[in-house]
Amino acid sequence: xxxxxxxxxxxxxxxxxxxxIVAFCRFLRxxxxxxGPQEEADALRAxxxxxxxxxxxSLQLSLKATLARxxxxxxxxxxxxxxxxxxxxxxxxxxxxxxxxxxxPAGQGQQPPKVQSIKNWxxxxxxxxxxxxxxxxxxxxxxxxxxSTIHEDRLWEVTRLIHRIARSLALRQSRRRKPANRAIQxxxxxxxxxxxxxxxxxxxxxxxxPAQRKQQIVLLCDVSKSMDLYSRFLIQFTYAFxxxxxxxxTFVFSTSLNRVTSQLRQRDFGAALNELSDAVPGWSGxxxxxxxxxxxxxxxxxxxxxxxxxxxxxxxxxxxGNPELLSESMRTIKSKAAKVIWLNPLAGSxxxxxxxxxxxxAMPYIDVFAAAHNVESLRDLYRHLK
Amino acid sequence: MxxxxxxxxxxKMLREQGYISEPSIVMSIFLAMQLHKPLLIExxxxxxxxxxxxxxxAALQTDLIRLQCYEGLDATHALYEWNYQQQxxxxxxxxxxxxxxxEKERDIFSEKFLLKRPLLQAITHHQAxxxxxxxxxxxxxxxxxxxxxxxSDWQISIPEIGTVRATHIPQVIVTSNRVxxxxxxxxxxxxxxxxxxxDFDKELxxxxxxxxxxxxxxAEQLCHFMQEVRKMRLEKIxxxxxxxxxxxALSALHIEHLEKELVESTLGIILKDWQDIxxxxxxxxELFEKVGAISxxxxx
Numbered sequence: 001x002x003x004x005x006x007x008x009x010x011x012x013x014x015x016x017x018x019x020x021i022v023a024f025c026r027f028l029r030x031x032x033x034x035x036g037p038q039e040e041a042d043a044l045r046a047x048x049x050x051x052x053x054x055x056x057x058s059l060q061l062s063l064k065a066t067l068a069r070x071x072x073x074x075x076x077x078x079x080x081x082x083x084x085x086x087x088x089x090x091x092x093x094x095x096x097x098x099x100x101x102x103x104x105p106a107g108q109g110q111q112p113p114k115v116q117s118i119k120n121w122x123x124x125x126x127x128x129x130x131x132x133x134x135x136x137x138x139x140x141x142x143x144x145x146x147x148s149t150i151h152e153d154r155l156w157e158v159t160r161l162i163h164r165i166a167r168s169l170a171l172r173q174s175r176r177r178k179p180a181n182r183a184i185q186x187x188x189x190x191x192x193x194x195x196x197x198x199x200x201x202x203x204x205x206x207x208x209x210p211a212q213r214k215q216q217i218v219l220l221c222d223v224s225k226s227m228d229l230y231s232r233f234l235i236q237f238t239y240a241f242x243x244x245x246x247x248x249x250t251f252v253f254s255t256s257l258n259r260v261t262s263q264l265r266q267r268d269f270g271a272a273l274n275e276l277s278d279a280v281p282g283w284s285g286x287x288x289x290x291x292x293x294x295x296x297x298x299x300x301x302x303x304x305x306x307x308x309x310x311x312x313x314x315x316x317x318x319x320x321g322n323p324e325l326l327s328e329s330m331r332t333i334k335s336k337a338a339k340v341i342w343l344n345p346l347a348g349s350x351x352x353x354x355x356x357x358x359x360x361x362a363m364p365y366i367d368v369f370a371a372a373h374n375v376e377s378l379r380d381l382y383r384h385l386k
Numbered sequence: 387m388x389x390x391x392x393x394x395x396x397x398k399m400l401r402e403q404g405y406i407s408e409p410s411i412v413m414s415i416f417l418a419m420q421l422h423k424p425l426l427i428e429x430x431x432x433x434x435x436x437x438x439x440x441x442x443x444a445a446l447q448t449d450l451i452r453l454q455c456y457e458g459l460d461a462t463h464a465l466y467e468w469n470y471q472q473q474x475x476x477x478x479x480x481x482x483x484x485x486x487x488x489e490k491e492r493d494i495f496s497e498k499f500l501l502k503r504p505l506l507q508a509i510t511h512h513q514a515x516x517x518x519x520x521x522x523x524x525x526x527x528x529x530x531x532x533x534x535x536x537x538s539d540w541q542i543s544i545p546e547i548g549t550v551r552a553t554h555i556p557q558v559i560v561t562s563n564r565v566x567x568x569x570x571x572x573x574x575x576x577x578x579x580x581x582x583x584x585d586f587d588k589e590l591x592x593x594x595x596x597x598x599x600x601x602x603x604x605a606e607q608l609c610h611f612m613q614e615v616r617k618m619r620l621e622k623i624x625x626x627x628x629x630x631x632x633x634x635a636l637s638a639l640h641i642e643h644l645e646k647e648l649v650e651s652t653l654g655i656i657l658k659d660w661q662d663i664x665x666x667x668x669x670x671x672e673l674f675e676k677v678g679a680i681s682x683x684x685x686x
Contacts, residue, residue, distance in 0.1 A: 050390055051422040061413040069573040074580045188470035303563055
């Protein structure tokens with residue numbers, strides 16, 4: 001790997017260490033790090049308190065501690081760090097004059113195509129759709145008159161429905177409290193305040209009751225190849241859901257699980273897409289529901305799920321993974337969550353039976369199994385959940 | 387490896403408190419203290435996040451004030467609450483004292499009737515304490531914003547008394563298990579540290595220092611075993627605390643090396659979920675092969 005002692009040499013050859021740090025911050029910003037003046041100042045102050053600097057390791061560690069503020073940023077930091085000094089070295093060696101090391105990072109050029117591919121995928125290239133359809137039996141073909149071909153003007157209706165569903169799901173009792181008119185529990189604080197103006201004689205009593213609280217929702221969305229037809233709807237659905245309702249965690253899975261909550265939390269749908277394409281590697285791949293759900297159970301379930309959490313799984317149940325693992329994971333999820341809802345886009349088509357191996361394994365642990373293939377089915381779902 | 391006086395001091399401090407650390411931890415603690423910034427520590431359960439605050443308090447010879455977050459935590463549990471029962475009692479007793487309403491009110495809304503909760507305690511402490519805000523991700527977003535306000539202004543306003551300013555700014559440690567994503571604003575206010583499960587060498591080091599009497603070979607086997615167990619698909623992956631519990635139990639039994647039956651009967655110490663236990667039992671031979679093979683190599 002990169003020899004770190006040359007780092008120090010480089011620093012000495014360049015004008016000053018702090019100029020380099022500022023340039024490095026700019027480099028990281030290009031890589032998507034959120035670095036403002038505050039972070040920059042922190043990094044510079046860190047150098048000050050660490051001076052005199054003797055080891056390159058502590059330079060790296062101190063920059064990491066001050067500039068990388070999420071797990072993802074920490075994980076990638078060392079690589080970027082090495083990359084930066086390498087490029088700087090190259091730059092300095094090739095033209096050893098002056099000038100800020102503002103090198104374009106090598107990976108930059110690859111991004112637009114990636115975004116493009118996900119957009120193509122979302123628009124659902126016609127050729128690919130037919131190719132897909134041939135893979136599965138006739139049952140599924142009937143599901144086509146649905147969201148995969150939805151009109152723009154009905155889209156707002158979907159969004160509105162989702163808002164309503166989100167809201168009806170959301171209202172539950174909270175641990176917090178609010179003033180009540182009925183005699184439920186005595187609110188001493190307010191009682192005291194209320195009666196103080198009478199000189200402390202207690203005449204009126206004040207009460208409180210549990211406040212309504214917004215429910216936590218976890219959305220697990222299958223984005224494997226067999227779900228391609230519903231891609232547009234699914235993304236719209238999750239995006240609308242996420243924006244209708246803040247207390248929600250969204251994951252997508254195909255062969256493995258990805259958390260996309262923060263990517264979807266964008267004002268702009270396009271920006272959300274860009275972020276999604278960066279974050280999810282195995283889009284449109286095979287399906288391993290069991291493995292993905294297990295990953296969810298392991299990494300997130302014990303923390304995300306409680307008796308006020310509703311888990312919504314959106315998948316067709318086509319699974320190439322391990323059904324035992326699926327049923328085991330479903331049991332875990334069911335035991336921890338308030339409600340498990342499985343939305344299946346295929347379930348709306350006539351003659352559909354939920355008899356894929358995966359679904360059969362999952363069935364015992366599902367509270368609501370419903371179709372989600374068109375606006376009407378969503379309306380049904382809403383009634384279901386009320 | 388790291389040559390800096392301040393860093394060395396922290397390293398020594400941690401070592402004296404029995405905390406086995408690594409350079410990134412030392413650096414983060416050092417910078418948090420030097421830059422007077424809160425330190426946000428994330429990582430899986432049981433890797434010693436909370437421990438850092440305790441060690442820090444001991445090393446700085448100051449008090450640790452802890453705010454354990456939970457669902458529904460609100461300002462009255464984090465900041466202050468009036469002691470209503472006492473206030474009422476006081477009013478009752480003062481009934482015939484002839485005091486005016488204003489006087490009575492001044493009486494009962496004084497510091498004497500104020501119950502200080504951790505945040506208020508921390509900023510009014512006689513010396514700068516270490517303030518541990520544990521598992522912030524369990525509290526809701528409203529609380530997080532509220533906390534942010536306290537962390538930036540270092541003052542708390544109590545309507546009946548006025549604004550209470552911090553006498554000393556506490557050293558703040560915030561921990562999170564990543565239940566939910568924390569807000570960008572909170573992240574940007576803190577320095578960030580991620581702690582992973584320890585690797586074999588670090589874990590062995592920890593076991594040796596915390597369970598001094600342990601047989602050398604047992605310690606190694608045990609740590610290998612734990613490393614392998616963590617690779618399994620488990621509900622609850624055991625942390626360092628579990629390793630230490632196990633090590634202490636086996637050491638107390640004067641065991642010198644791991645045996646299958648022994649492991650089987652003591653699995654409950656490291657695995658806390660019956661499905662996990664069953665799964666481990668089923669693959670015990672496999673686990674043993676891995677651990678055994680490694681320890682055999684070591685003995686050569």
